[in-house]
Amino acid sequence: MIQPLLLGVLLIIGVIAGFIGSLTGLGGAAVIMPVLSIGLGFPVEYAVGAALVSTIATSSGAASAYVKDKITNIRIGMSLEIGTTLGAIIGALLAAVVYSHNLSFLIFILFGVFLLISIYPTLRRIKGESKSKRIIVDKSTKIFQLKGSYYDVAAKRRFSYAGTRWWLGESIMFVAGILSGLLGIGSGVLKVLAMDSGMRLPVKVSTATSNFMIGVTAVTGSAIYWALGYIQPLLVAPIIIGVLIGAYLGSFIMEEESSYKIGIIFTVFILIIAIETMLRGFGIA
């Protein structure tokens, strides 16, 4: 039977994860998986399962705000979801293979590498976008209805945009889906990258749409994780509650632009976690 102290610890871990996740777009699972598996010694399958489910919480919590603001482009998000959901199914099945063959060290290494790679794009995103993009269209813009606009509260005006290279976006989304199902992460970093750099969408739209999409990807992977028994209800429950609280708290800070401080703290934090994870993967520590 789980002790109240452990419940409290899990709750706090969730709050921190939700807070960082809502501020930076990276962090929910990045914090939870290593802390649970390396820090608290839970079996890695349960850690990944908890991380993936918490990602749904972060996504639904954040999306409830963004969708109302009408920055999320539901059309673009849904069309790209075809790739992420398929990828998530494959990723989750790959995870099953990995764990059943005792290859979980691969997960740790991949996880650490992914975290390291994610630092730079996330820092760039926190700093925000300085210039608006020129509007370019291509064939896919018309076919997939990738045009849209949003009202920027800060700039006090409406921005129009057009997405391009849908195929590139979809391909990256497929990879993002696989990583999500395999590592138990949201792959928000890859999603934003796919939309921002790949499809030339504004950063704000990419971020909001990514938040909207992540939950859908995560639930696809979670469905399979549930069938595999990787989701332990009593372990997951306090984390979910914590994540929701943390994400809610984080939404207040979103408004202010203390990017530099957040960036530094974030980088150090993720670096430590990434190194720890890779060390574990390589059999040290």
Add this chain to the structure above:
Amino acid sequence: MRKTRIDAETKISFALIVGVLTSAALLAFGIAFSYLGRGNIALDGSYLLVLGIFTLFATPIIRVLMSIFMFYFEKNRLYTLITLIVFIDIIFALFVVPLLLHL
């Protein structure tokens, strides 16, 4: 047409908030019951916990479902179809894959 769009997106937002709060409440009670109802069959927390997790799972699924209707009423055939495909993917992961895994 713009007015319909506003309503649909606000509805989706609302559904998400309701879903997330319901899930959190179920989970909180589930934890309480699991801890306090040790040995007492009447206070079975695990049922509430599972319900809470499933409710959380439902929030993205409802998102997709509501979007299908949103596109349908906007008469957007392409996206009604696309969103339907996404929904089928999720259903596949929820029901077909587990069946295949347990063969």
